Amino acid sequence: MVNIRPLDPSASPLDYFGSELRRKREEAGLTQKDLGAIVFCTGSLIGQIETTLKVPTREFAERVDAALMTDGFFSRLVGLVLRSQLPTWFQAYADMEAKATYISTYQCQVVYGLLQTEAYAAALLCVDRPDKVDEMVAARMERQRIMRRDEPPALWVVMDESVLHQMVGDRHVMRDQLGHLLSFRGDPWVHIQVLPHSAGAHTGMMGSFNVLRFDDHPDLFYSESYDQGHMTANPRVIRERSVGYARLQATALSPEDSADLIARVMEERYAEQPESGPRSVA
Structure with missing residues (x-):
């Protein structure tokens, strides 16, 4: 007799999805x-998702809805499932990020999550959690859906030039990531500026931070350490960080010059390497 693992649908969104x-x-x-x-998957994968051993993707949920004629039920539920895979301390920020109408971010080490490619995200996340890479990448890609809405938030990114040079994954991963950043050139809702090394000391040297603005909610400031996030609507903090961000924007290269720099680094540092063939003998 087959031993069917019991599920508690109330335990988590993932348990509810599986049950x-x-x-x-x-x-x-x-x-x-x-x-x-x-x-188009194995019966084993179905079993793993039903018993919470695997996290479903959005594509999987949409196919199941079509197969079982469930009127979008699993497609609606999978958003909650993927959100639950984010670190607990990060979930509150992700909720507010999804509601923001304007996002300003300064990044000193990595590409901002909303602009990461899947391969770049995987290379980052596997460093600390190699056992949960697939789930965490799926959750990060789910976050990016806000950028594909009919009315996406306005996103302004200032990133340190070192982000372009820090190898994450391999040359192919970095080339695709920088190419992805260039794909936003001309996008009315996404503006990317690079803070060059020549800027010297600047107001962002204390670390990365974000400022979220809303139509019907006070502005929020967000920063994070290794294992926790800090979010506040304190008017004094918002005022100081907003001024600091404006100074970063003024110091950084223009979006046009930033795109030129990204393209140059992509070609000079991450250019496709010619395949080495056998040497001819004279």
């Missing part, structure tokens, strides 16, 4: 293998 997937599949009279064949 509902099992219930809807059985209602449809399908085995795990049957459903897997319909949604």
Whole structure:
């Protein structure tokens, strides 16, 4: 007799997703293998998602909705599932980020999460959590959906030039990442500036930070340390950091010159390497 693992649907969004997937599949009279064949995956993966051993992707949820005719139920639920994979201390910020109408961010070490490629994110996240890379990358990609809304937030990014030179992953990962940044050239909602090494001492040297603005909510300042985030609506902090951010914008290269620098670094540092063939013998 098959030992079916019991689930507590109230334990987490992931448990709820798994229990509902099992219930809807059985209602449809399908085995795990049957459903897997319909949604182009293995029956083993269906079983792993039903028992919370794997986190579903948005694509998986959409295919299951189509296969089981569940009227978008799993597609709506998967957002909560993926959000729950973010670090607990980061979830409050992610919630507010999704509601913001204007995001200003200064990044001194890495590309801002909303602009990371999947490969770049994976290379970053595998350093500390190699056991949860797939889940955390899926959660980060889910965050980026706000940039594809009909009315996305305005995003202004100032990044230190060192971000362009810090190798994350390999040359191909970095080349694709910088190419992705260049794809926003001309985007009315995304502006990217690079703070060059020649800027010297500046107001962002204490670390990365974000300022979120809303239509119907006080502005928020956010910064983080290794294992926790700090978010505040203190007017004095908002005023000081907003002025500091304006100074960073004034010191950084223009968006046009920044794009030229990104393109130059991409070609000079991360250019495709010619394949070495056998040497001819004279």
